[in-house]
Amino acid sequence: MPFAAEPPVINEAATAFMLIASSMVLLMTPGLALFYGGMTRSKSVLNMMMMSFGAMAVVGIVYVLWGYSMSFGNLQDGGGDIAGIFSNPFHLFGLSQLTGADGAARLIDPFGVGVWIPEYIYAGFQLTFAVITVALISGAIADRVKFGTWITFAVIWVTVVYFPIAHMVWGGGLLSGAEGGLSAKLFGATDGVASVLPIDFAGGTVVHINAGAAGLALALVVGKRLGFGKVAMRPHNLPLVMIGAGLLWFGWFGFNAGSELAADGVASSVWLNTTVATCAAAIGWLVVEKIRDGHATSLGAASGVVAGLVAITPACGALSPVGSIILGVVAGGLSALAVGLKYKFGYDDSLDVVGVHLVAGLWGTVGAGLLATKTGLFYGGGWQQTVLQVLIAVISLVLSFVLTYAIALALKATLGWRISEDAESEGIDQAVHAESGYEIGGFPASGGRTTSRPVVQAAKAEGANA
Amino acid sequence: MKLITAIIKPHQLDEVKEALEAFGVAGMTISEASGYGRQRGHSEVYRGAEYTVDFVPKVRLEVLVDDVDSSDVLEVILKAAQTGRIGDGKIWAVPVDEVVRVRTGERGVDAL
Numbered sequence: 001m002p003f004a005a006e007p008p009v010i011n012e013a014a015t016a017f018m019l020i021a022s023s024m025v026l027l028m029t030p031g032l033a034l035f036y037g038g039m040t041r042s043k044s045v046l047n048m049m050m051m052s053f054g055a056m057a058v059v060g061i062v063y064v065l066w067g068y069s070m071s072f073g074n075l076q077d078g079g080g081d082i083a084g085i086f087s088n089p090f091h092l093f094g095l096s097q098l099t100g101a102d103g104a105a106r107l108i109d110p111f112g113v114g115v116w117i118p119e120y121i122y123a124g125f126q127l128t129f130a131v132i133t134v135a136l137i138s139g140a141i142a143d144r145v146k147f148g149t150w151i152t153f154a155v156i157w158v159t160v161v162y163f164p165i166a167h168m169v170w171g172g173g174l175l176s177g178a179e180g181g182l183s184a185k186l187f188g189a190t191d192g193v194a195s196v197l198p199i200d201f202a203g204g205t206v207v208h209i210n211a212g213a214a215g216l217a218l219a220l221v222v223g224k225r226l227g228f229g230k231v232a233m234r235p236h237n238l239p240l241v242m243i244g245a246g247l248l249w250f251g252w253f254g255f256n257a258g259s260e261l262a263a264d265g266v267a268s269s270v271w272l273n274t275t276v277a278t279c280a281a282a283i284g285w286l287v288v289e290k291i292r293d294g295h296a297t298s299l300g301a302a303s304g305v306v307a308g309l310v311a312i313t314p315a316c317g318a319l320s321p322v323g324s325i326i327l328g329v330v331a332g333g334l335s336a337l338a339v340g341l342k343y344k345f346g347y348d349d350s351l352d353v354v355g356v357h358l359v360a361g362l363w364g365t366v367g368a369g370l371l372a373t374k375t376g377l378f379y380g381g382g383w384q385q386t387v388l389q390v391l392i393a394v395i396s397l398v399l400s401f402v403l404t405y406a407i408a409l410a411l412k413a414t415l416g417w418r419i420s421e422d423a424e425s426e427g428i429d430q431a432v433h434a435e436s437g438y439e440i441g442g443f444p445a446s447g448g449r450t451t452s453r454p455v456v457q458a459a460k461a462e463g464a465n466a
Numbered sequence: 467m468k469l470i471t472a473i474i475k476p477h478q479l480d481e482v483k484e485a486l487e488a489f490g491v492a493g494m495t496i497s498e499a500s501g502y503g504r505q506r507g508h509s510e511v512y513r514g515a516e517y518t519v520d521f522v523p524k525v526r527l528e529v530l531v532d533d534v535d536s537s538d539v540l541e542v543i544l545k546a547a548q549t550g551r552i553g554d555g556k557i558w559a560v561p562v563d564e565v566v567r568v569r570t571g572e573r574g575v576d577a578l
Contacts, residue, residue, distance in 0.1 A: 234517055235512060294511075299513060336514070355513075
């Protein structure tokens with residue numbers, strides 16, 4: 001990455017913006033916990049939410065230790081890149097190198113545009129992306145897996161799949177516009193930059209196709225919930241789902257606009273594109289539902305919102321507002337149709353990670369090639385951009401699916417994925433976490449269930465009498 | 467003495483309660499219940515998957531009355547709970563051997 005001849009000066013507006021954007025993206029994971037938690041049955045709401053919070057806890061630490069190094073360690077000094085696939089995990093291990101010899105925080109200008117921000121907050125911003133990507137996968141395997149296996153999976157998956165793909169797309173690796181990348185090899189390069197730049201503004205490939213393909217692989221290896229297709233598995237709390245969708249939408253502005261890494265005109269157009277695509281997707285989903293099922297549902301509105309946000313994620317920096325509306329309405333309609341596939345093919349992607357994130361992620365990545373105002377097929381930009389978009393989408397999908405499948409099989413053979421059948425039918429919250437999400441039907445006047453009492457205090461009282 | 471049990475639509479509860487109070491019934495017990503009769507349940511759709519919900523929410527109302535009031539009370543509940551549409555519920559009465567008021571130990575009709 002370019003070093004300025006004079007020492008770089010911190011851009012405080014961009015830094016303030018990135019501090020806020022990173023905090024907003026971090027809020028998306030608790031938002032996702034609500035979105036997913038409300039969709040499960042009441043006996044497994046806590047486990048579902050804990051899969052998000054657990055991912056937050058371990059991925060956050062792993063990211064600081066070796067994650068940032070593996071994805072972006074090469075950005076500042078060009079060192080550590082390994083065949084364009086990942087970067088040396090030990091190059092910036094623990095990130096203590098981000099404070100320079102003079103005691104000041106090291107600055108970075110990832111896009112080479114003269115906007116310098118402390119590398120700490122760039123790493124922090126990227127950390128929040130790794131966290132939510134792992135958490136997204138959990139919806140495919142709701143209600144039925146051991147918490148320890150999930151946490152182990154989170155650490156292995158983010159290391160073997162996420163960090164390399166983030167490096168390939170955003171860290172100057174194989175799927176980026178760098179000189180050694182796929183696009184430069186196919187369509188040529190000028191001055192060390194590919195002539196046709198892959199479009200993935202905020203993570204259609206890295207986050208959504210990646211999480212969706214991983215969810216599909218996990219759902220296949222882990223297997224169906226007991227009674228899948230026979231027992232009614234209705235969402236237990238749709239208001240939670242809608243609060244979650246609202247928090248995701250809010251946080252997503254940090255995700256998309258923040259990916260500009262500066263508070264500027266592009267970030268502003270991204271904000272607007274993100275909004276209208278999401279509105280359009282909610283409408284797209286509801287129209288499909290109304291025609292097919294006869295009702296426009298609240299779950300459909302919440303799901304349409306998420307599908308729209310997913311689809312606009314790669315495309316938000318390249319489209320016009322009207323292009324974003326078209327992208328969004330198609331995303332909502334496609335996902336509404338895709339969520340039924342699991343019943344046809346008989347895999348239990350419990351909360352539709354495939355139907356929403358994989359399908360809308362694929363559409364958004366490919367749609368960016370069609371609708372980009374500068375290079376898109378529909379704008380007379382030729383076919384190269386669309387072909388390139390299809391390629392990076394398919395490569396991410398296959399890579400993520402194959403690697404996740406292998407990791408899932410290895411964990412199945414060692415730790416095992418499933419909790420016992422008894423525990424699953426009684427409810428994973430009680431079996432795994434020794435808690436229940438709600439106290440329903442208790443007797444409040446007597447302080448809860450009449451048979452419950454605090455064990456520790458009771459034991460002390462007995463001891464005092466002895 | 468008789469125990470009158472009525473399974474009614476939840477939104478008819480207030481009307482039934484007021485009618486019983488106007489008649490002079492001093493107390494009652496209600497509980498949330500689920501069930502179906504001839505109206506069967508209803509269907510709900512989540513992300514295109516249709517579920518039949520067999521048991522629909524009902525209120526179970528129980529009143530203890532003297533034998534002589536039994537048919538009148540039953541009639542009061544019937545009038546207040548009836549909407550004429552399917553799913554209005556059922557009312558039945560069964561004989562009760564003994565009733566005791568816990569606070570005083572009074573028995574029989576005195577305990578009502």
